[in-house]
Each structure stands twice: as C-alpha cells, then as structure tokens.
Amino acid sequence: MTTPVSAPRRLGRPRDATRDADILRAARDELAERGYERMTMSGVAARAGAGKATVYRRWASKAELVIDAVACGSRGIAPEDVPDTGSLRGDLRALHDLKHRDEGIWQALAGLVSELPHAPELAAVVDERLVRPRVALVRALLERADRRGELIPGVDVDLLAGLPPAMIAYRLLVSGEPLDDEFLRAVTDRVLLPLATGGRRSSAS
C-alpha cells in the first residue's frame, strides 16, 4: 500500500481498514468495466458504498488510486515465487503461468500514461509500483540463469529485462491484440532466449 503514513497520533476514531479493500476492489471493477477516462471517483465511491471524502482521505487523486488498485492486484509475485526449473526457459515459462491474470494492470496503465510526462512524482510511483517489479522479476530470472552459466558473457541484462514488459505493454495498449499463449511463447523463445543465451542450448548442456 502507498498509504501507511503511520501518524504517531491516534486521537479520535481510527480509520476503518476494511474500507481500503472495498474501495480498491470497486476501483478495479470500474476500471475494467469502463476504462480509465470513463471511470469516475463518484462511481468508485458509490460502488464501494463509501463517500468521496473517504476515498480522498486515502488517495490524493484518481491516478494514485488507480495505481494502487492495480498494483495490489499482482503484488504477489516475488522473484522467489518463481520455481527454479534449472533453465532460463523453464523459469520464464513458470513465470507466465503465474501472472495469468495480470492484464488489468495494463488497462490502468493506459489511463496514467498521459499524465506521466507532466507529473514526475506520479511517474515515480508508477515506475516503482508497476514497472520496476515486473522488470526486476525478469532480471532476477536472468541473473539466476547467469549464475548457472546460461547467458552469453557481457549481455546487457537491464536491456533484456525491459523487453517483455515493453512488448506486452505495446501489444495490449497500442495494438490491442490479446495476450495469448502464442505471443508469450514468441517473446521468450524468439526474442529473449536468443538474445540471452545465444543459440539454442537452453537446459541442454
């Protein structure tokens, strides 16, 4: 969550922690149903059975709410959640199986993108909450493979780690094509693996 604050004072009625989850769920649903532009803060509040003030007490703007609504949906995947299959190819496959329902994120990102150039701190949050975790995930798998000696020496791990997010974002946001299995396989087998491991070795010796 973006909203710890953990103020040292605790006068008056404490915040009802259950509202956070209701509001975030409402935000995610409205976002999925209507898209970023047509989703309204009043609509989110109403769907959550909350008042607008309760929403704004927790999130400073529509953009920040959306970030959290979306970030907390896939908070789960840490590098260590991806099982070590012994090969980069197997690890990437396992990752894809884990993030089967990550798609809502991109819907949200769509609405935020227009604000990023004019709101640096918003961009920072998006980077930190949405972008970096995904890049880091791939990067961790690449480093794991490097320790196994799979990678071509001198390969630019940062550049490669950014490729899957970029390709996925472009496909969903711009092309509008679905994130089907064939595409995900192409990303790993025809882009990432060749660049990272050179030829076809993969798990084979």
Added chain:
Amino acid sequence: MTTPVSAPRRLGRPRDATRDADILRAARDELAERGYERMTMSGVAARAGAGKATVYRRWASKAELVIDAVACGSRGIAPEDVPDTGSLRGDLRALHDLKHRDEGIWQALAGLVSELPHAPELAAVVDERLVRPRVALVRALLERADRRGELIPGVDVDLLAGLPPAMIAYRLLVSGEPLDDEFLRAVTDRVLLPLATGGRRSSAS
C-alpha cells in the same frame, strides 16, 4: 487526413482547406506545450483563429483531432526515403537520422491509449495511421535485408518489426526516459541485429 470523405456533391460554400492545416498545427503545438489532458479544444480553436464549430465540423472529438494532428506530422517517411546503404545496420542507422523529430507523436499517443480499448474505430485509426506505418518501415528494411541474404532463414519478420516501436513507446510513455542516441543504438545493435542476422556477420567484412 481522416476526413476526405470525398463527397460527390458540391453544394454550398466549400470547406476552407487552409483551416485544416491551421487547426492541426495549433493542435500539435498545444499538445506539445500542455499535454493531452490539459490541451483544450477552445484553446486549439483560439490559437488557430477558428471557432469551435469549425473544429468540430472536421473532427468529432478531441481524440480524433489529436490523431490527425499527430499523424500528419510524420507522414513523410516512406520506406523508399531510407537510402539503401547496403546493410541492415546502415539502413537502420539512416532511419534513425530521419525520424529525429518524431517524438511529438508519442506525446499524443499517450492521451489516446486510455481510449483505445473502448473505442474500436479509434483504435483502428491509431493502428492504421500511427502504428502500422512505423512497423511497416522497419519491416521494409528487414525485407530489403532479406533480399540481400542478411537475415537468418525463417526469422519472424513481423515480430522483429514490432520491436523498435514497442521499445521506443515503452521508453517514452512508461519509463519517461529520453530517446537518446545510446538507446537507439542499443535497440538496433543489441536487439534487432542479433535477432535478425544472428551473429555479427552483416554483409560487411
């Protein structure tokens, strides 16, 4: 232009074609100065010395105006504009030199992205006017290279042609990093060329 229609009738005063250009220029300037969200139709009309009705007579919404404003800005680059340097690497380099000021496009795309999933015909126009020309450009260079025998046999040209737009869009829209020369060189030398031509051969040496 999105608005030819080429109506066969010619009753009444014809549209003043000079207004189109004025409005599109005004739209592009406002967009660059203020960003998609903060750009207003009144502002565009005023800067163009036009009335709002004149703008809305030509474009049904802000989104459609922005598409055209942006699409007509880089209409210029056709595959044959890129000189044949004899190698894929040289051709891509030449392309980068040509599109030095293409960046405004992405600023516009930023604002449109949130609307695409809910406006299929808008998505179609974006695809046709913004996305496809850029993909086709790279694709044409790849096919030229293939005719020279540079490409790995069986390589997925469509997949590769989409990589530069995806990486550029992601960098500008999401990461917010600049399109510097180092990045563009990395895209070609460390991603596209290895995938397309395998190792280092190219035709040279």
Added chain:
Amino acid sequence: MTTPVSAPRRLGRPRDATRDADILRAARDELAERGYERMTMSGVAARAGAGKATVYRRWASKAELVIDAVACGSRGIAPEDVPDTGSLRGDLRALHDLKHRDEGIWQALAGLVSELPHAPELAAVVDERLVRPRVALVRALLERADRRGELIPGVDVDLLAGLPPAMIAYRLLVSGEPLDDEFLRAVTDRVLLPLATGGRRSSAS
C-alpha cells in the same frame, strides 16, 4: 415593407420579389409554431426554400424580419376602413370585428420586447410599425367621436388611445389569457367609453 432601399442602380440580376412573400410567410409560420426564441433564421430560410443570405440581404436581423413578418399581416386596417356607425361604441365594435386575426402580432412582440431597451432603432421601428398604427386607429375613432360631440371636453385622447393596446398586450403577453369577446367588450364598454364619454350617453338612446 421596411426594405425599399430603392437603389438607383440596377446592375445584374434584379431581386426576385416573390422571395419576400415566401420568407415572410415562413417567418410568420415558424414564429407561430415555435415562438420567438426557438424560431431560427436557418429554419425560416429552409421553410421558404431560400438561403440565409437571401434573408439577410432583405432584413438586417431576426428582430427586423419578425417585425415585418408580423406587421404585414395586419397592414390592412386604416382608419377609413372602419365604417362610421354614428357612435363611438359602434365604431369600436366595428374595429374589433375587423382585427379578428391580429393576434400573431403579439406573439412576435413578445420576442422583441427584451431587445427594445438596448436597441433604440429597433424600438423606433416597433413603435412605428406595430404600436403607432394601432394607437392611431383608436385615436382616429376618438377624434371622429369628438367631432360628433360625444367626448367629455378636455379628455386626454392620447392617454385613452393607448389603453386598448396596453390592455390587450398585457392580457396576451403577461396574463396569457385569450382575447375573447367578453374581454374586448369590457375594454370598450367598461373602460374606454366611460372615460371618453362620461356616463352612458353615447349618441344612442
């Protein structure tokens, strides 16, 4: 008509005089159907099968068109059209019979009233074309009665002549009540005649 202009030059195609009548009729119909505010110049032109320029070439504004549309509807009644019945009461009765379809005028006046304080020349036209003829009519009948010796000596003929228009305008524009026969009879028998002739004399009995 307000539009003589009667320019001494006659170059080019002369104006099609039939358009005047068509436009005026269209204006009167639109006015009756939709009221002043909702009547539009485009609508009038379209109904008349004319272009807006043709309308504006003849009348400088909506208000002036409406004045003419309405004034030419009751242009007919001149003082000498009212038969001399031998008594003021009879003359007024005869007048009422003549102006049975004068009502459209007031509908038009309704829309003009809001402009009068800010458009003196418009007010002058309204006065000259709509108000004065009606006042003059009553005034003529009063003077005719005076020559017959019916009037109280020293009575203010101007004041009295303005009473029927004022009462009719108020009833139609403000009260919204119909111009029924009972009301018209009250205006003459219970207001105008008592004030003009004192008691009950008139010439009769």
Added chain:
Amino acid sequence: MTTPVSAPRRLGRPRDATRDADILRAARDELAERGYERMTMSGVAARAGAGKATVYRRWASKAELVIDAVACGSRGIAPEDVPDTGSLRGDLRALHDLKHRDEGIWQALAGLVSELPHAPELAAVVDERLVRPRVALVRALLERADRRGELIPGVDVDLLAGLPPAMIAYRLLVSGEPLDDEFLRAVTDRVLLPLATGGRRSSAS
C-alpha cells in the same frame, strides 16, 4: 423562493443558503446592467463567486433564475404596508411612493415574455410571483375604498386592478417611455379614479 421543496430527507451536505442570495443578487445586477439577452449564466455565477453547477442545481434554466431574481426583489410590498390615507386617491399616491424602485422587474419580464406561451409552468410562476401580487395590491386598495363607500356600485374591481400593471408594463416594455410622475398621476387621476369613483368626489364629498 421557487425552490423550497422542503424535502424531508437531510442527507449529505445541505445547500448553503447564502449562495441563493448571492446568486440572486448577481443575477439582478447582471440583468439590470446588460439586459436579459446579454446576461449570461457564467457571468452571474462568476459575479456571485459561484460555480455554474451551483446555479443550475438551484434553477433549471436562465428563465427560472430570472424570475426568482426579480420576484424576490419586490417581495416587500404587502397591502397592509400601504397606509390608509382615508381616500382611494391618497392610498394610490402612497403606493406609488413605495414602489419607486420596482422598475428592474419589468426589465426581467421583458426577457421572459417570449417564453411564456410555450412554457406554461413558467407562465404560472410569472403569474403567481410577478403579476398577481401587483394586481392584488391595487385590488386591495380598491376593496378598502369600497368599504369606505367610495366606489361606484357594481364596478368590476378585477378589471380595474389590472389597469395599472397593464399601463405600466406597456409603457416600459413597449413604448420605452419612463415611469415619470406625470404618467403615474395620469394613471390614477385620469383612468383609475374616474372609473372607480365616477366623478371627482374622492375624499371630498
């Protein structure tokens, strides 16, 4: 006020009653300065320091706002505010002294008149708020005079009570002449009194 509604529910933030007065005053000022057509809702809101939504939350249209703006301006004069001078003539004189600044009302009425035939409920409000109180005022004075025995037996009080409003409205709205003292004196001394009391008796006897 037209907007009591006196809803039995009291959820949410209650309307700020001070905004009503501010907006009405702003509306009256704009109306007086610029006239009905040229007065704008944005201008009223801005002058009141309010947002347009706050205005439209209370009044559904420009016309309704103007009615209230104008009606609440002269709410003050009740029949009992007019001192009993002992004669109809004296009472009417006292009335004229009271309503010295009632003129703004007619300016507003001017703009509304064109809407009345097509908006019955608007007409009803105008009748109830603007017309009837003024008629009732004169009527009350006439009835007071009747109790004193001043009136001609059988005189039509309703007809007479409508005469001053009609004459005043006509003079201001149509003739455009000022409401000077001479005119007001003529209305009472040469129209109303003769019709109501017959000859010249008035208080003398």
Added chain:
DNA sequence: TGCTAAGCGAGACGGTACGTCGCGTCTTCGG
C-alpha cells in the same frame, strides 16, 4: 460512563472542459 476528536456516507461547493447550437457574415456554385 461520559467526552471528544476523528472517522463515516452523502452530497454541495468552485472550477473548468466538453460538445451543441444559434446568429450574422462570407464564399462558393450555377443561372
């Protein structure tokens, strides 16, 4: 147990962009 500050749902607030429509002018065509 009763006080008090802060939480809550609801919705009014100031502001501002949207997209529509009407006015009165201007510009094309054909007659």
Added chain:
DNA sequence: CCGAAGACGCGACGTACCGTCTCGCTTAGCA
C-alpha cells in the same frame, strides 16, 4: 448580380467530473 447552400468566427448553453468542504451521525480511546 441574384439565389441556394452552407462554412465561417463567435460565444452562450447546459452537462459532467475533479478534488475540496461541510453537514449530521457513529465510533473508538481517554478520563
């Protein structure tokens, strides 16, 4: 040059949404 058609600049209209503020009520925690 007239006439139909309709585009033009301008600007008001009424709606919607954002983010803030304010109402009356409820709910802890301290006394």
